[in-house]
Amino acid sequence: MTAAFHLQSCDACEHEFRVAARLLGRKVLCPYCLRRLVVTAPAAAIDDPLAGQDLGGCRLLRRLGTGSLGVVYEALQTKLDRPVAIKMLSSKAAADERIVERFQREAKLCARIQHEHVVGVHDFGFERNVHYLTMEFVNGPTLSSVIDEAGRLPLKVSARFMIHVARALEHVHGLGIVHRDVKPSNILVTSEGTAKLADLGLAKKVDLGPGDKQALLTKQGMVLGSPAYMPPEQIHNASEVTRSADIYALGATFYHAVSGAPPFSGSSGLEVMAKVLRDQTPPIGELAPDLPRGVAELITSMLEKDPSRRPKDATTVLARLEDVLREANKARPTPAPQPRRRGFAWLITGLIVLNLAIYLLVMYRWGKLQGITDLLRSAGLL
Numbered sequence: 001m002t003a004a005f006h007l008q009s010c011d012a013c014e015h016e017f018r019v020a021a022r023l024l025g026r027k028v029l030c031p032y033c034l035r036r037l038v039v040t041a042p043a044a045a046i047d048d049p050l051a052g053q054d055l056g057g058c059r060l061l062r063r064l065g066t067g068s069l070g071v072v073y074e075a076l077q078t079k080l081d082r083p084v085a086i087k088m089l090s091s092k093a094a095a096d097e098r099i100v101e102r103f104q105r106e107a108k109l110c111a112r113i114q115h116e117h118v119v120g121v122h123d124f125g126f127e128r129n130v131h132y133l134t135m136e137f138v139n140g141p142t143l144s145s146v147i148d149e150a151g152r153l154p155l156k157v158s159a160r161f162m163i164h165v166a167r168a169l170e171h172v173h174g175l176g177i178v179h180r181d182v183k184p185s186n187i188l189v190t191s192e193g194t195a196k197l198a199d200l201g202l203a204k205k206v207d208l209g210p211g212d213k214q215a216l217l218t219k220q221g222m223v224l225g226s227p228a229y230m231p232p233e234q235i236h237n238a239s240e241v242t243r244s245a246d247i248y249a250l251g252a253t254f255y256h257a258v259s260g261a262p263p264f265s266g267s268s269g270l271e272v273m274a275k276v277l278r279d280q281t282p283p284i285g286e287l288a289p290d291l292p293r294g295v296a297e298l299i300t301s302m303l304e305k306d307p308s309r310r311p312k313d314a315t316t317v318l319a320r321l322e323d324v325l326r327e328a329n330k331a332r333p334t335p336a337p338q339p340r341r342r343g344f345a346w347l348i349t350g351l352i353v354l355n356l357a358i359y360l361l362v363m364y365r366w367g368k369l370q371g372i373t374d375l376l377r378s379a380g381l382l
Contacts, residue, residue: 005141006042007063010035016066017185020141020149028148031185032067034228034265034272054078056125056132058086069093069103074137077122083137084122088130100131106200107133109177117168119188119198138198140191143257144184151260152288155295158257159325161187163318164195165250170314172197173243179203180241182249183229184256227272228262229253232305235273244307247317251302251310258295259287263303294324 004021013033023039030037050073053060058075065072070089077084093099107124114120120136143161147153153161165187172179179200186199225234231248234241256262263282264275281303284296298320304310311317 007065008037008039010037012037013068015068016063018065018141019145023145023149026148029144029262031142031144031183032226033269034262055086055088055130056123056127056134058084058134060086069099075134077134083139085135085137087133087135089132091129094129094131103131103133106203109203110135110200112175113172113177113200115168115171117164117194117196118172119196135198136196138188138190138196140189142185143187143189143195143253146189147184147257147260153257155258155291156325158254159295159321160193161189161195161257162250162254163321165197165253166314166318166321168197169243169246169250170318172203173246173314177203178241178243179246179249180234180238181225181229182246182253183226184253187253225249227269227276228264230273230276231307232277233307235277242307243313244310247302247310247314248304248307250314250317251299254299255281255284255303258291258299259284261287292324292327294320294327298324 005018006021007016008019008028009016010030010033012035013030015030015032017031019028019039024041025039027036027038029035048063050060051062055075057079058077060073060075062074063071064074064085070087070093072085072087075084075086076082089100089103093103104124107121110118110121119138121133122136123134125132165182169179169182177200179197180203181199182197186197188196188198190196225238227235229249229252231241231245234245252263264272264279266272266275281300284291284299288296298311298317302310302317311320
């Protein structure tokens with residue numbers, strides 16, 4: 001990989017994630033539990049027993065991160081000689097039939113999605129007692145890492161990323177799929193500055209019948225998603241959310257990008273969920289006072305607790321984003337008054353009048369005014 005990074009562990013949630021090496025010593029948000037932690041230098045290199053092993057026609061190269069369900073590796077697909085990423089379920093997760101089914105469903109859903117702003121899936125399978133998923137490898141950071149490094153993203157940068165993700169959602173929703181976990185750590189940024197939506201592990205098909213097996217994988221009352229970015233209805237019942245849930249999550253991601261902080265935070269997921277259900281979102285204008293009014297209004301509308309008050313779909317979000325950005329680009333600072341120039345003009349005029357008066361006075365004293373006196377009197381100047 002070209003970018004210098006290392007793996008950072010979060011003691012609170014036990015996830016492992018990539019951070020840029022240049023963030024050493026700085027505080028960042030854990031992309032999973034949103035706890036603030038200081039980036040520490042990696043310990044002495046430890047041999048990875050999986051590095052160099054083959055799985056699903058790929059050679060594992062290095063670990064990219066670990067989570068509660070498994071691990072992700074950078075790998076090389078040997079037959080095609082192309083870099084890929086491989087997600088593998090842990091033995092504990094693989095023992096849960098429901099998790100395995102959700103993992104396989106992710107692969108099948110992603111296989112249907114071919115879009116420039118969605119991380120593609122190449123293959124999935126079961127080999128050497130391991131369930132794996134082979135995906136497109138994105139050689140770049142997550143949006144979460146980009147925000148950590150910048151603090152706040154400039155509007156044009158963040159809006160471009162949001163437009164990319166909105167286009168991805170427009171396509172995904174058109175296939176009848178709801179992502180249910182849109183957040184900065186699930187958005188990858190390529191070296192060319194293109195944002196790609198990743199991790200459809202919680203995605204679901206909409207408009208399923210009550211007897212559909214997929215509907216049974218998400219039981220009523222089960223909380224799925226990331227508390228800081230999920231809407232109230234997903235907290236109540238993740239099995240019945242619609243595309244509007246992704247609109248809310250994209251709004252929360254946009255809020256985080258332009259302000260440097262998610263809409264709600266807390267010491268635990270339960271505390272954050274309580275705030276999402278109970279509290280009004282802190283006005284984005286207080287954290288980003290330079291934000292154009294149209295953008296602030298768009299973000300606020302996307303974060304409405306009532307789904308019916310949000311933009312109706314990703315296409316609407318795209319149109320509004322493009323409109324407000326167009327207006328922002330047209331806007332120019334109002335030129336400041338320039339009293340010095342106006343004063344200078346009056347000064348020149350005054351000097352001309354004074355010189356003329358002196359000339360006329362001299363001419364008058366010498367008796368050479370002739371018809372000029374009558375002319376000035378007729379003009380009301382005498």
